[in-house]
Amino acid sequence: MLRGYRVQITIQNTSIQEFPTSLLTTLGNIYFLSLSLSNNQIRSINPFKNTDQPWVNHHGTILEAIELMGNPLQCDCAMAWVSEWIQASSANAHDLEQAHCEHQGASINSSLTYVYSTKYLNSSHCYQSNGQSINSVLPLILILWVLLFVLWIDQK
Structure with missing residues (x-):
């Protein structure tokens, strides 16, 4: 077994469009993983x-x-995990300085580190639907819960 070891997976200079993340679910005996997926x-x-x-x-x-x-790279909510990863491991985030978002318009700095430590910080806007934040739904859920509770008490 490789328990306690560091493993690096390198796939560079290919035309792969998707990394098979299901491969990573089998890494039960590895402590630290590095992925090198450049170019x-x-x-x-x-x-x-x-x-x-x-x-x-x-x-x-x-x-x-x-x-x-x-x-x-498409820098959107699908990769919002990068924001949390940068906060948790800022020492390793320097590798993301060299990676850039593809369609960031006229953005002066489109590095993953910059985009995900500013625009996607805490990923809060990734949990919006039709312009409404998930926080705007919470009062409705609370009201529904209270109504159900009142109905439950009335039946007793």
């Missing part, structure tokens, strides 16, 4: 998408470093 055609990536902390898989493997330079 491909990857538009979006979320290494551990079904976990509470998007840089740690359910086995405890920690995404220690990721290189994405030279990819046509």
Whole structure:
């Protein structure tokens, strides 16, 4: 077993458009993972998408470093995990300075580090639907809960 070791996966200078993140769910015996995915055609990536902390898989493997330079990255809510990862591991975020967002208009600085530490900080606007924040739905849920509670008491 490789328990406790650092593993680096390198896929560079290819035309792959998608990294098979399902591969990462099998890393049960690895403590630290580094991904070097430079100069491909990857538009979006979320290494551990079904976990509470998007840089740690359910086995405890920690995404220690990721290189994405030279990819046509779409900087949107699908990659909002980058914001949290930068905050959690700012020492390793320097690799993301070299990776840039593809369609950021006239943005002077379109590096992943800049975009996800400013625009997507805390990812709060990623949880909006039709211009309404999820926080605007919470009062409705509370009212519904109170109504259900009142109906429940009336039946007793």
